[in-house]
Amino acid sequence: MSKPEKSFWEKAQAIDRRVLYAVLIVCTAISLFFKTEIPVNPDDSSKDLYVSLMTIDPNKTVLIESDWTNSTRGESAGHFEALMRILMNRNIKFVLYSIADPQAPQVARDALLRIQEERKAQGLKVYEPWVDYLDLGYFPNAEGHLQAVGNNIRTAWGGRKERDEAGVERDVFTSPVLSGVRVVGDASLLIVCSASATIDIAVERLYGKVPLGFMVTGVMGPNALPYYQARQIVGMGVGLKGVYDVEYMMTYGVNYRVEGTNKPKVSYREESVTIPPVTEGTTFDRGARYFLPLHVALALMILAIILGNVAMFASRKKRVVA
Amino acid sequence: MNETFFWWKLTIGVIATIGLYSVLYRETKLYRFFEHLFLGLAAGFTLVALWKETLKPLWWDKMTGSATIDPITNVSTMDAPGYWVYGFLLPIGLMGYLVFTKRHNWMSRIPIGVILGFWSGQQVQIWWNRWGAQIYSSMQPVWPTTTDSFTRPYSADLPAPEQAYIAAQLYPSQAISNLIFVITILAALSYFFFSFDMKGRLLKGSNTLGRWLLMIGFGAIFGSTVMARFVLEIDRMSYIFVEWMDQTGKMFGGG
Amino acid sequence: MIELIAQAAPEFNPFWGTEPSPEAIWKIFAAIAVGIVFMFLLMRVPTRSRRSIVMTFTFLSGAFYVVYYLWPEPINRGPNDAPSGFVDAGGFFLQDALPKVADIANVLTYLLLCLGIYSLTRIHLGRVVKKQKDWSFSVVLLIAMVAMIAVGYWDYILKEFNDPDKLLTKAENWGGVNYAYDMLFDGLIQQMDAAMFSMIAFFILSAAYRAFRIRSIEATVMMASAILLMVSLMGAVDYQWSEIIKGWTNDQPGNFLNNFNLSEVAGWVKNNLQIPSIRALEFGVGLGALAMGLRIWLGLERGGVSV
Numbered sequence: 001m002s003k004p005e006k007s008f009w010e011k012a013q014a015i016d017r018r019v020l021y022a023v024l025i026v027c028t029a030i031s032l033f034f035k036t037e038i039p040v041n042p043d044d045s046s047k048d049l050y051v052s053l054m055t056i057d058p059n060k061t062v063l064i065e066s067d068w069t070n071s072t073r074g075e076s077a078g079h080f081e082a083l084m085r086i087l088m089n090r091n092i093k094f095v096l097y098s099i100a101d102p103q104a105p106q107v108a109r110d111a112l113l114r115i116q117e118e119r120k121a122q123g124l125k126v127y128e129p130w131v132d133y134l135d136l137g138y139f140p141n142a143e144g145h146l147q148a149v150g151n152n153i154r155t156a157w158g159g160r161k162e163r164d165e166a167g168v169e170r171d172v173f174t175s176p177v178l179s180g181v182r183v184v185g186d187a188s189l190l191i192v193c194s195a196s197a198t199i200d201i202a203v204e205r206l207y208g209k210v211p212l213g214f215m216v217t218g219v220m221g222p223n224a225l226p227y228y229q230a231r232q233i234v235g236m237g238v239g240l241k242g243v244y245d246v247e248y249m250m251t252y253g254v255n256y257r258v259e260g261t262n263k264p265k266v267s268y269r270e271e272s273v274t275i276p277p278v279t280e281g282t283t284f285d286r287g288a289r290y291f292l293p294l295h296v297a298l299a300l301m302i303l304a305i306i307l308g309n310v311a312m313f314a315s316r317k318k319r320v321v322a
Numbered sequence: 323m324n325e326t327f328f329w330w331k332l333t334i335g336v337i338a339t340i341g342l343y344s345v346l347y348r349e350t351k352l353y354r355f356f357e358h359l360f361l362g363l364a365a366g367f368t369l370v371a372l373w374k375e376t377l378k379p380l381w382w383d384k385m386t387g388s389a390t391i392d393p394i395t396n397v398s399t400m401d402a403p404g405y406w407v408y409g410f411l412l413p414i415g416l417m418g419y420l421v422f423t424k425r426h427n428w429m430s431r432i433p434i435g436v437i438l439g440f441w442s443g444q445q446v447q448i449w450w451n452r453w454g455a456q457i458y459s460s461m462q463p464v465w466p467t468t469t470d471s472f473t474r475p476y477s478a479d480l481p482a483p484e485q486a487y488i489a490a491q492l493y494p495s496q497a498i499s500n501l502i503f504v505i506t507i508l509a510a511l512s513y514f515f516f517s518f519d520m521k522g523r524l525l526k527g528s529n530t531l532g533r534w535l536l537m538i539g540f541g542a543i544f545g546s547t548v549m550a551r552f553v554l555e556i557d558r559m560s561y562i563f564v565e566w567m568d569q570t571g572k573m574f575g576g577g
Numbered sequence: 578m579i580e581l582i583a584q585a586a587p588e589f590n591p592f593w594g595t596e597p598s599p600e601a602i603w604k605i606f607a608a609i610a611v612g613i614v615f616m617f618l619l620m621r622v623p624t625r626s627r628r629s630i631v632m633t634f635t636f637l638s639g640a641f642y643v644v645y646y647l648w649p650e651p652i653n654r655g656p657n658d659a660p661s662g663f664v665d666a667g668g669f670f671l672q673d674a675l676p677k678v679a680d681i682a683n684v685l686t687y688l689l690l691c692l693g694i695y696s697l698t699r700i701h702l703g704r705v706v707k708k709q710k711d712w713s714f715s716v717v718l719l720i721a722m723v724a725m726i727a728v729g730y731w732d733y734i735l736k737e738f739n740d741p742d743k744l745l746t747k748a749e750n751w752g753g754v755n756y757a758y759d760m761l762f763d764g765l766i767q768q769m770d771a772a773m774f775s776m777i778a779f780f781i782l783s784a785a786y787r788a789f790r791i792r793s794i795e796a797t798v799m800m801a802s803a804i805l806l807m808v809s810l811m812g813a814v815d816y817q818w819s820e821i822i823k824g825w826t827n828d829q830p831g832n833f834l835n836n837f838n839l840s841e842v843a844g845w846v847k848n849n850l851q852i853p854s855i856r857a858l859e860f861g862v863g864l865g866a867l868a869m870g871l872r873i874w875l876g877l878e879r880g881g882v883s884v
Binding site: 018021024025028029032033071072073074075077102103105136137138139140141143144147158159160161169170171200203204205207208217218219221222226227229230231232238239240241271289290293294297298301 | 346347367368371372374375376379380383384387388402437440441444448449451452455456458459478539542543546547548549550551552553554555556557558559560562563564
């Protein structure tokens with residue numbers, strides 16, 4: 001007995017998964033080759049983060065908790081690279097450490113090296129370890145470690161050695177980066193660049209002791225939103241949209257009116273804040289490269305959901321009629 | 323970096339990526355080869371990081387202390403004292419490995435118990451640290467302070483005192499939004515009441531509303547997760563079609 | 578244990594804290610030896626006492642943090658301040674002990690993390706020795722692991738001990754081992770890690786197409802929320818829509834229609850519906866963690882750490 005032939009809508013409900021995979025690969029790969037600048041309205045949380053980064057005291061050290069590995073390179077690398085460019089442009093000293101994964105410090109070092117090479121090629125200042133930044137590596141017990149940092153940063157990181165300019169191993173608190181830091185609140189900001197629940201640990205242990213800012217993946221974004229609403233963090237960039245928002249603000253500034261125009265490209269709720277565009281080095285990079293493919297992929301996803309539903313209703317209706 | 327090495331590194335990464343992607347077609351030997359290669363390398367790296375990232379800086383250096391020797395006078399100045407008693411931690415940590423012995427596997431619970439004890443002791447305060455501000459910010463005002471206008475008037479072009487006055491008012495549209503916020507959080511919380519039976523129209527209605535509103539939260543989580551996953555795929559496409567092809571072009575096209 | 582190692586810096590107890598010197602190494606070995614003796618003594622503990630021993634370790638560990646939170650904290654303490662009484666001394670002690678406790682947790686956590694690697698090695702070695710199904714893949718895993726360990730430590734030794742001028746921080750000074758390490762770490766682990774996670778994108782697309790169907794009010798609400806969020810992430814759509822609104826409002830910023838900008842609508846839904854519902858969801862989880870914490874600390878959680 002031959003099977004009854006499937007209708008168009010029944011077929012539309014049962015497209016082979018491999019066809020969907022191929023469409024996704026082809027669409028995203030092709031769209032990577034189109035370089036277009038997409039205008040956006042940056043999220044409020046991205047604006048708050050960017051304004052904080054651009055207005056903090058350049059003489060104070062920023063702490064960076066780098067809790068991502070290559071598994072989330074698409075989003076986290078964009079966040080981290082933008083953060084490096086902003087801090088280096090403003091000549092702000094920073095400390096790097098990780099609590100999420102033993103691979104995380106190496107990944108951060110590689111990303112830092114990429115930005116260093118880029119700046120070197122652009123003739124800009126190259127950051128020196130010990131003098132401009134410190135790389136403290138990995139602390140495996142995230143909860144206990146951040147608790148200790150909140151309690152007394154000098155004893156939590158005391159005894160940790162790094163090589164100075166002369167190659168001699170010395171206690172990190174003798175370096176220019178940390179010499180002015182007595183308590184964690186002496187740092188201007190702690191930025192958690194994370195792909196995991198270490199954002200919760202940071203809020204639980206350090207909220208109220210040092211201003212916190214998040215650069216998180218899309219997966220962690222919804223979890224972090226309640227912290228932003230409760231003002232437990234100064235701002236946050238979420239996923240690739242967050243990366244692009246920051247790159248866009250680096251390019252066009254905030255509340256910054258170009259001569260001859262009456263409205264800024266990016267307006268901020270506090271009228272007194274005006275941040276001009278970043279003029280040195282790279283601004284649009286990974287966020288800009290991936291933003292168009294993201295549009296294509298999301299459109300594909302929405303179409304797939306609509307197709308599945310329309311086909312379901314159409315074939316059901318046909319069955320009822322029959 | 324040596325351009326030839328860089329090309330080989332990218333090429334091998336591309337081959338490994340394609341090998342793993344082969345599972346999208348169906349499970350192949352190629353996929354299993356790269357899956358095991360990945361597991362082996364990642365496990366090996368964890369052991370490299372054992373000393374390099376952890377035991378050396380967090381255990382050994384702190385146990386031996388640190389001193390700076392002046393290169394001219396050769397005088398040693400202590401930066402941090404060494405705590406030799408940290409040596410005791412090694413056998414305690416190694417007790418975890420007794421889990422594989424039949425007679426002494428109970429001892430593996432000692433280091434685990436210490437870590438869980440630390441975690442549980444911290445819960446008392448961190449709970450308030452995390453939730454205190456969130457509970458406070460959930461108490462939104464729901465009664466408007468003015469009815470001059472339904473929505474907040476546009477104020478950017480007004481003088482500063484008027485701006486400040488408008489910013490200090492709660493307009494009806496905001497009050498309604500705040501009320502929706504409060505109803506949403508109460509309804510969603512009511513969904514998690516398991517202490518008593520949900521009887522009566524009010525409780526049942528609140529429970530059902532809570533379930534619908536939770537779905538809005540799940541929808542947001544889904545949408546945001548979709549963005550994250552797609553970007554990872556886009557990043558791999560960029561790795562193969564942009565980074566690798568660029569480098570290949572440089573290597574073989576001279577460009 | 579905690580009492581023994583709580584030391585104030587820079588003042589330190591000359592017995593428990595030592596000046597960096599070769600003699601300190603002997604003290605370290607003595608501590609390791611005492612630990613091993615302690616371990617052997619524990620092996621002789623009768624079965625009925627085991628549960629109490631584990632519970633005591635757990636309770637004392639938790640009690641440290643509980644006491645730390647409850648004890649009055651020294652305010653604005655300077656590095657050379659001395660405690661003024663019993664309460665102050667307690668506060669000083671707890672503050673000084675906390676980083677040491679964090680060190681203990683760091684070291685023990687990592688030693689336990691490696692338990693997983695030990696277990697993985699045992700399973701795959703067993704497969705190879707017994708020539709079980711697909712044992713050749715286990716050989717691949719073991720070779721990869723050994724290669725990574727060998728190259729990783731060799732590279733570390735070269736950079737740590739043979740490179741006082743930090744030349745190896747720059748790739749142009751690398752030798753064969755440094756290249757091999759970079760190939761294994763950056764060329765393989767990193768890329769395969771990224772590839773593994775990126776595959777979820779394909780599965781999520783296929784699953785959404787097949788299963789994300791409007792079959793109930795809940796599913797409809799969830800889908801509407803998800804699609805609104807996805808569209809709002811598409812900056813170009815958001816921007817074009819705001820341009821259309823601008824046309825309707827003649828670019829008047831105070832016009833009511835501006836509230837219907839996609840980013841405004843998505844922002845409103847995010848602030849007033851998504852945030853409270855996520856908060857309620859996580860609040861339940863938070864209460865659960867608090868209850869679980871108390872149960873573990875007090876030894877009420879059977880099947881947890883108790884024997």
